[in-house]
Amino acid sequence: MEYREQEKKQNRMHTMDMIHGPLAGKLLLFAIPLMLSSMLQLLFNAADIVVVGRFAGKEALAAVGSNTALINLVTNLFIGLSVGANVVIANYLGAGKKEEICKTLHTGIVMAFMAGFFVLVVGIIFAKQFLIWMVCPQDVIRLSTIYLRIFFLGMPAMMVYNFGSAMMRAFGDTRRPLYYLFVSGILNVILNLILVIVFSMSVAGVAIATVVSQYMSAGLVIRCMMREKGEMHLSLRKLRLDRATARKIIGIGLPAGFQGTVFSLSNVVIQSSINSFGSVVIAGSAAASNVEGFVYMAMNAFHQTAITFAGQNYGARDIGRVKRVMGLCLLYVTITGLLLGQAVVFFATPLLHIYSQDMAVIVAGIVRMKYVCSLYFLCGVMDVLVGILRGMGRAVMPMIVSILGACGLRLVWIATVFVHIRKPEILYLSYPVSWTITLSVHFICLFYLLKKEAK
Numbered sequence: 001m002e003y004r005e006q007e008k009k010q011n012r013m014h015t016m017d018m019i020h021g022p023l024a025g026k027l028l029l030f031a032i033p034l035m036l037s038s039m040l041q042l043l044f045n046a047a048d049i050v051v052v053g054r055f056a057g058k059e060a061l062a063a064v065g066s067n068t069a070l071i072n073l074v075t076n077l078f079i080g081l082s083v084g085a086n087v088v089i090a091n092y093l094g095a096g097k098k099e100e101i102c103k104t105l106h107t108g109i110v111m112a113f114m115a116g117f118f119v120l121v122v123g124i125i126f127a128k129q130f131l132i133w134m135v136c137p138q139d140v141i142r143l144s145t146i147y148l149r150i151f152f153l154g155m156p157a158m159m160v161y162n163f164g165s166a167m168m169r170a171f172g173d174t175r176r177p178l179y180y181l182f183v184s185g186i187l188n189v190i191l192n193l194i195l196v197i198v199f200s201m202s203v204a205g206v207a208i209a210t211v212v213s214q215y216m217s218a219g220l221v222i223r224c225m226m227r228e229k230g231e232m233h234l235s236l237r238k239l240r241l242d243r244a245t246a247r248k249i250i251g252i253g254l255p256a257g258f259q260g261t262v263f264s265l266s267n268v269v270i271q272s273s274i275n276s277f278g279s280v281v282i283a284g285s286a287a288a289s290n291v292e293g294f295v296y297m298a299m300n301a302f303h304q305t306a307i308t309f310a311g312q313n314y315g316a317r318d319i320g321r322v323k324r325v326m327g328l329c330l331l332y333v334t335i336t337g338l339l340l341g342q343a344v345v346f347f348a349t350p351l352l353h354i355y356s357q358d359m360a361v362i363v364a365g366i367v368r369m370k371y372v373c374s375l376y377f378l379c380g381v382m383d384v385l386v387g388i389l390r391g392m393g394r395a396v397m398p399m400i401v402s403i404l405g406a407c408g409l410r411l412v413w414i415a416t417v418f419v420h421i422r423k424p425e426i427l428y429l430s431y432p433v434s435w436t437i438t439l440s441v442h443f444i445c446l447f448y449l450l451k452k453e454a455k
Helices: 002-014 024-055 058-065 068-079 081-095 098-133 141-152 155-170 175-198 202-227 243-275 279-315 319-346 348-353 359-375 377-391 396-415 424-454
Strands: none
Touching: 024 058, 024 175, 024 202, 024 279, 024 319, 058 202, 068 081, 068 098, 068 141, 068 155, 068 243, 081 098, 081 155, 081 243, 081 279, 081 377, 098 141, 098 155, 098 243, 141 202, 155 175, 155 202, 155 279, 175 202, 243 279, 243 396, 243 424, 279 319, 279 348, 279 359, 279 377, 319 348, 319 359, 319 377, 319 424, 348 359, 359 424, 377 396, 377 424, 396 424
């Protein structure tokens, strides 16, 4: 009896009641581990680049860097599906449908493995062709292909970890995925140092370290869910694909993934415009963009929080509480975006010095930061509104608005305003302009949707 009581207490420590009680503190307790997870991920990714750049040479560094856009493009679509699993489970938790929660949990893991295995096969077969299509330089294409093929071996693990951690978030557990990411990240760094420095394995060593750490994090998530009691319990015997549940996950997750893919494509177009200004502006923009990533990830935690809390309360049909979740998340993301954004602009010079000692590059980076980071909170507000809509099961609406607004508007801006005033400042201005217009449309859609649901 004592063991069972202790087990129940342990389960309560890792889950959260999102549909009762005060919201302000719970939202922060949920969001902070997500922030730390994202920061850790960025730091570990930076460690990969530093190790390969310092100890394997510029060709190896270029080979790893040349794959970044392609990897983001390929994986965004499938990782977006994990958002679907999160929302479906959150809705069922709010509605108290235990049997449906069990089906979604097991279907989600099966879908994750299937999607990961599909990407693995396609990636290994077509790795070199993808790089040829991206006009990868001939002097690094051999190393780039090696890195990409090994990286794709880890796709099943990456998908399982993302689905598993997304479904754990639906229950309110954001701490344990953070711990698992920390453990796997430390393993990644240690293996990088051993394989690249000691065994001189260059890009293959970095890729192997990444794959091993991905399987470690996926294994820890699966082990955790298998040891859970209650609704979060994962049983290998129950692993099967329930078609109706899979359709629900895809219905919400696929638009999210497609939106991420289109964003990647629009960023490629913007990058090509930045490239027209030469190496100094390219380097300055790249360094500033790297710093921006930390601000974005901090804000994105409230996007994830909005999805899960809105999902559970919408499942419980408490629209008033969904509105409170929205109001608090908008407040938190605005404060976070303003504080971090302004801090980055204020400390721009020392921050950019980490990436380059060239003053011309630093000045070019400061220009981007002034136009993007100072108004970055607008992007956070836009994402929170998208999160509320997704949590309420509306996935297609925010996808269409975001693609036409954040992506389409930028492309129109480049084809019209930027063509007449060819300055980096004008190009960077497309970001806050597109965020403002897109979040305004999202807000109008959400206002009418909440009004309709309240009736």
